[in-house]
Amino acid sequence: MAGKRIFPPTTALYPAPVVLVSCGDFMGEKNALTVAWTGTVASDPPAVVIGIRPTRYSFGLIQRYGDFVVNLPRDEHLDILEYCGSVSGRTEDKFEKAGLTADRPESVRAPLVKEFPVNIECKVKDRIPMGSHDLFIAEVMAVHVDPSVLTEGEIDAEKMRAIAYWNGKYYRLGERIGKRKV
């Protein structure tokens, strides 16, 4: 076998989740941006991270209100992800233009996006600058799940028709190939 090629440092960890992060105030100014630099970072209490460039309009909103909502998309939401990931809330009301409905959160100020089947309310606990992006580390405060994506009380990946992001491309998550034994 030929030797492996060595790449210079790059963002090689794929697949990444791709999500719509909503922020601001449910009762006032609100915005949403597409985020691929995100993940779960702790189980108890459950915590997530998002990497946001300080130049984003959303950055200031997340800092001001100290929270955000991670909205998990389905395959049918690709156009919304593309739109919210290429236009800034500084110049357009993305909720209005994309036909998104703001739903009332339980324990944060940021709005939920009603059209997305899973909404994870997050409260910022820490911010760590990391070069191009700042990492917002946040505790999960509440999770809203549409019953249409549940099987026996669990979120069902096939019903979700969840999508992943890999180097500029989107993929629908497919068949299950295993199950944890422990």
Ligand SMILES: Cc1cc2nc3c(=O)[nH]c(=O)nc-3n(C[C@H](O)[C@H](O)[C@H](O)COP(=O)(O)O)c2cc1C
């Ligand atoms: C697939 C995809 C993934 C993205 N991931 C991120 C990300 O992880 N962090 C980030 O700051 N911007 C990311 N962006 C870019 C922002 O979504 C984009 O710049 C957006 O217009 C910023 O909106 P805002 O200025 O209203 O906050 C991504 C865009 C796309 C299309």
